[in-house]
Amino acid sequence: MFRSACRLRNTANRARSLSFLAPLPCRFLPHTVESLLLLTIEKQIYGGDGLAHFPADERGRGKTAFVPFTLAGEKVEVEVSEQKPGFVRAVANRILETSAHRVAPQCPYFMRCGGCHYQHVEYEHQLEIKKEILRESLRRIAKLELESAIQVHPSPPWNYRNRSRLQVRAAPEFCAGYFKMRSHEVLAVEQCPISSPLINRGIATVWELGRAGKVPEGVREIEFFADAEDTRLLVELSCAPEARRAAVRDCAEQLRAVMPAIAGVVAFRAPAKGGLEKLLASGDSAVSYRSESAAYRVSAGGFFQTNRFLIDQLARTVTQQRSGELAFDLYAGAGLFSTALACDFRHIISVESSQTSATDLSYNRPPNGKAVHATVEQFLGQIGRGGKTESLQSGRQPDLVIVDPPRSGLGERAARGLAQLGAQQLTYVSCDPATLARDLLPLLAAGYRVERAHLLDLFPQTYHLESVLHLSR
Secondary structure, eight states: OHHHHHHHHHHHHHTTTTTTOOOOOOOOOTTOOOSOEEEEOOEEOTTSOEEEEOOOBTTBSOOEEEETTOOTTOEEEEEEEEEOSSEEEEEEEEEEEOOTTBOOOSOTTTTTBSSOSOTTBOHHHHHHHHHHHHHHHHHHHSOOOOSSOEEEEOOOSSSOBSEEEEEEEOSSSOEEEEEBTTSSSEEEOSOOTTBOHHHHHHHHHHHHHHHTTOSOTTEEEEEEEEOTTSOOEEEEEEEOTTOOHHHHHHHHHHHHHHOTTEEEEEEEEOOTTSSOEEEEEEEOSEEEEEOSSOEEEEETTOOOOSBTTTHHHHHHHHHTTOOEEEEEEESOTTTHHHHHHTTTEEEEEEEEOOHHHHHHHHHHOOTTEEEEESOHHHHHHHHHTTOOOTTOOTTOOOSEEEEOOOTTOSHHHHHHHHHHHOOSEEEEEESOHHHHHHHHHHHHHTTOEEEEEEEEOSSTTSSOOEEEEEEEO
16 A cells, blocks of 8 residues: 555656756866766666766776766766766756656755755665665675575655754854755754654754744754654753853753653753763653563663664564574664563673663663673673673673674674674674675675575665675574
8 A cells, every 4th residue: 555655646746856956056176077968877876876977088988977866767967066086976957868766855955955865766766776785785895696685674754763963053043954965054944754743843843942042052953862652752952062051951941841742851062172971951861762572761862773663673673583592782772682682592792882872771681681881892802802791601602693883884803803703693784785795704704694685774765774684604
């Protein structure tokens, strides 16, 4: 039913799908060619752009061009906006031949806001693009050809985010919004169709207070985190070093008074000496986030998955069909996977480096789990030197290791440490296909093979993708 409804809507939208394609403003660099050029888009690349090539010259194939908001097969008239030694960036002035997968975007800020990249693409085709990018990244970087099909788990394409962070500027006039595409200039945004309905109410509340002069200049960012039912909101304020505590407290109390669904407001300040300090808390400093297996405490400043529709699917995909004596959950966050493993493993050791998330992890851990506050490199290094941890017998290998690193990936040290650890089963949860492919190289060299690959679309309308690879040796 969902796919049929999307297809009917997309057909109706396609006739007006080019109405939003106005030329983007661009600042030409000294060596920019300002003439209009005709290009054919060859494919989508990670980052959201369409890839094309200029006509070949005497030196061979022409320079690569990256053109945002275009689709494979489209013929586009472009202007060059930026010259680099190996490539150029260009903007599409007109699309002369249009892809059948193009639709009209639903957001009035699309193409100006830096948050979304694929609103001009029908949702089913977004999934195909991401699947091919994942497969091509593994082939090109890790020299890995997947033997089985990538299992795709779609999401409702709108209102899926349970966390959104807005930039705030109080002067010369109030503005709250997101950074513009490839810029640190703030675009005023008063609604966000990929954020939850409650977060959109929060955005409206911020604008109401801001226009009334009740958001002080010291507030630089406002982050909203909604619980699973989308009924309670935790607000985090990031403040400048000069922010006045009394003014920020007044803003926090005004937010809670105007919007009772806000359970609490926590403000952090970046002091001049560096780091981050907690400035104040008004109301609760954490919310309870319910999944099908447990309720998790998630504190302001802590990490939790952002797609409110796929959290349970992600936990099942990562942990199902896994059992044994001992499991490691590395980069554990608040413990989503650790709790899901509790029924099928006798011991679980969960490792998290962030102080805030490690505190939540200790609170959320299952009775048969142990939370370790350390970096993964520190933890693996201790084991490599023969160190012991509770529930880990000397010389015993874990039956399963789950890793869910940040976008930068494991890095060489952690990847080699995992390869040397030698667990029979390894599950890699990745939000960047390039760093995933890079990290696979030492694991594949150590004898691991990919048994199953999943793509979970945690970030519809954007180029970001989440993948889960199950490996064994």
